[in-house]
Amino acid sequence: MSGQADAPATNAVAGDKISRVGVIGAGQMGAGIAEVCARAHVDVLVFEQTRELAAAGRARILRSLDRGVSSGKITEREREQAAWRLRFTSDLGDFADRQLVVEAVLEDEKVKTAIFAELDQIVTDPKAVLASNTSSIPIMKLGMATKHSERVVGMHFFNPVPVLPLVELVTTLMTSTEVSVRAEAFARDVLGKQVVRSADRSGFVVNALLVPYLLSAIRMVESGFATVEDIDKAIVLGLAHPMGPLALSDLVGLDTIKAIADSMYEEFKEPLYSPPPLLLRMVEAGRVGKKTGHGFYQYPASGRPSSK
Ligand SMILES: CC(=O)CC(=O)SCCNC(=O)CCNC(=O)[C@H](O)C(C)(C)COP(=O)(O)OP(=O)(O)OC[C@H]1O[C@@H](n2cnc3c(N)ncnc32)[C@H](O)[C@@H]1OP(=O)(O)O
Numbered sequence: 001m002s003g004q005a006d007a008p009a010t011n012a013v014a015g016d017k018i019s020r021v022g023v024i025g026a027g028q029m030g031a032g033i034a035e036v037c038a039r040a041h042v043d044v045l046v047f048e049q050t051r052e053l054a055a056a057g058r059a060r061i062l063r064s065l066d067r068g069v070s071s072g073k074i075t076e077r078e079r080e081q082a083a084w085r086l087r088f089t090s091d092l093g094d095f096a097d098r099q100l101v102v103e104a105v106l107e108d109e110k111v112k113t114a115i116f117a118e119l120d121q122i123v124t125d126p127k128a129v130l131a132s133n134t135s136s137i138p139i140m141k142l143g144m145a146t147k148h149s150e151r152v153v154g155m156h157f158f159n160p161v162p163v164l165p166l167v168e169l170v171t172t173l174m175t176s177t178e179v180s181v182r183a184e185a186f187a188r189d190v191l192g193k194q195v196v197r198s199a200d201r202s203g204f205v206v207n208a209l210l211v212p213y214l215l216s217a218i219r220m221v222e223s224g225f226a227t228v229e230d231i232d233k234a235i236v237l238g239l240a241h242p243m244g245p246l247a248l249s250d251l252v253g254l255d256t257i258k259a260i261a262d263s264m265y266e267e268f269k270e271p272l273y274s275p276p277p278l279l280l281r282m283v284e285a286g287r288v289g290k291k292t293g294h295g296f297y298q299y300p301a302s303g304r305p306s307s308k
Contacts, residue, residue, distance in 0.1 A: 016127075017185075017186075017190070018042070018099045018100045018129070018182065018186045019042055019043060019099065020042070020043045020045075020097060020098050020099050020100075021037045021042050021043070021044050021045070021098060021099070021100045021101070021102065022044075022045045022046075022047065022095040022098035022100070022101040022102070022123075023037070023044060023045070023046045023047070023101075023102050023104060024046075024047045024092075024101065024102070024103040024104060024105055024115060024119075025047070025048070025103065025104040025105040025106075026046050026048045026053065026054065026056070026057020026058070026061075026088070027057070027104065027105075027291075028060070028159060028253070029104045029133055029157060029159060029161065030046065030057065030104035030133075031057050031060040031061050032064070032157065032159065032160060032161025032162060033102050033104055033157055033161055034046045034057075034061060035061045035064055035065065035082070035161065035162055036157075036161050036162055036191050036193075037085075037191065038061075038082040038083070038085040038086050039065075039068075039074065039078065039082045039162070040190050040191050040192065041081075041085070042085065042190060043085055044085055044086050044087070045087050045088075045089060045094060045095065045098065046086065046087070046088045046089070047089055047090065047091075047092055047094075047095065048088060048090060049090055050090060054088040054090065057088065058086065058088060061083075061086060062083060064160070064162060065079045065082055065083065066079070068162060073162075092115075092118055092119065092122055093122055095119065095122050095123055096123060096124070098123055098128065099125065099127070099128055100128065100129045100131065100182075100183070100186060101119055101123060101128070101129070101130050101131065102131045102132070102133055103115055103116070103119075103130075103131065103132045103134075103142075104132075104133040106255075106256075106259070107134060107135060107136065107256055107259035107260065107263070108259070109137050109141060109263075112132060112134060112137060112142055113141060113142060114145075116130065116132075116142045116143075116145040116146050116152065117145045117146060119146070120145075120146035120148060120151075126148070126151070127178065127179075127182070128151060129151060129153060129179050129182050129183050129186075130146065130148075130151050130152045130153075131152075131153050131154065131155040131183060132152075132153075132154055132155070133154075133155060133156055133157055134156070135156060135203075135204075135207055135259075135260045136202045136203050136204070136207055136259070136260040136263040137202070138172075138200050138201070138202055138267070139152060139153065139154040139170050139171075139172045139175075139200045140172045140173065140174065140200055143172050143174050143175070144174075149172065149174035149175075150174055150175060150176040150179060151175075151176070151179050152172065152174070152175060152179075153169065153170060153171055153172075153175050153179055153180055153183045154168065154169065154170025154171075154198075154200070154204065155167055155168075155169060155170075155183055155187060156168035156169075156170065156204060156206075157193075158206070159251060159252060165192075165193055165194050166193065166194055166195075166196065166206070167187040167191075167193045167194070167195050167196075168195075168197075168198050168204045168205060168206060169183060169184055169187065169196070169198070170197075170198050170199075170200050170204055171197070171200070172200045173200075184197075201267065202263050202264045202266070202267035202268070203260065203263070203264045203267075203273075207260050207264070208264070211257065211260055211261055211264060211273065212272045212273060213245060214245050214248065214249050214252075214257055215257075215261060215272065215273070215274075215275065215279070216245075216272075217231050217244075217245035217246055217249070218245075218246070218249065218276050218278055218279050219276050219278075221246065221278060222276055222277065222278040228246045228296045228297070231244055231245065231246060232244020232245065232246050232247050246295075246296040246297075247297065247305060249289065249295065249296060250289035250290050250295035250296050250297055250299075250305070251289065251290055252289070253288050253289050253290075253291055254279060254282050254283050254287070254288040254289050254295055255283050256288075257275075257279065258275050258279055258280065258283050261273050261274065261275040261279075262275065282295065290305075
């Protein structure tokens, strides 16, 4: 193998434009992906397991659209139109007509492989793209849960999805050229994202660099090397990052960081990827960051962080 992304299996060309998308999961990533699709004039169907989760997902998207209006990124009319393009279902069978499905459920390999096996039966169009937003699970494992692994790619978005312009596109040894070209064209030309390609290695490009950095910051807190506030202040003021590593860990979710670190450690057996005990204890305590209101910082209803 060269040092490039894994070579796709065939040389077909891109098919027609994708205008019907399915998103599985309306948590922080799924909701963000559904929102950017709806804002890009795409018909979006979102799967959530229950009506309550679907209602919470819709409310999350509407709040973000409101924020888009108040910050002058979209007009009231665009907000209304995007909201109309979003539908929810709790029956995966409704995804039969989707041209692209993006799975964005929790980082659990068993859950994700079961979804891909089911989707493969439901979405029968051979040109359809089955994508995962996984942060770290090798895409091949998801592809091999299907009978058509040539349709499976990784499309990895970044949080907050409406704000961050990157998508990592991950092709496997089995992904067809047609599918990778369609997925890239959709992310770039329809969603207006910029695309980088990564080989199918746990963590891909961004998390392979980000996760050891976040884990090192958590180890610094654990050892008493510096306080949470000072570590974040040092990085914001000293490196001009928009937020420090502990605030960023809270934004991503400590449960997600643990899952990514576990997956990267399993793949590379690199001690730097091993989750430190403080991270494990915080996840066990349910203090996983912004989404539960408490992580390295506390998040009152206003959403503004305060010290632990
Ligand atoms: C773990 C993984 O697998 C993948 C990951 O996701 S890794 C995590 C990647 N994410 C990051 O690194 C986030 C880093 N942090 C940031 O980018 C910023 O701190 C932040 C965007 C989260 C918040 O920034 P902020 O300055 O406090 O907020 P705010 O000023 O309200 O918003 C920043 C910009 O986004 C825009 N924005 C915010 N919410 C928006 C929305 N819902 N829709 C559209 N635009 C929005 C704002 O208008 C503003 O735009 P301008 O700079 O042009 O004015």
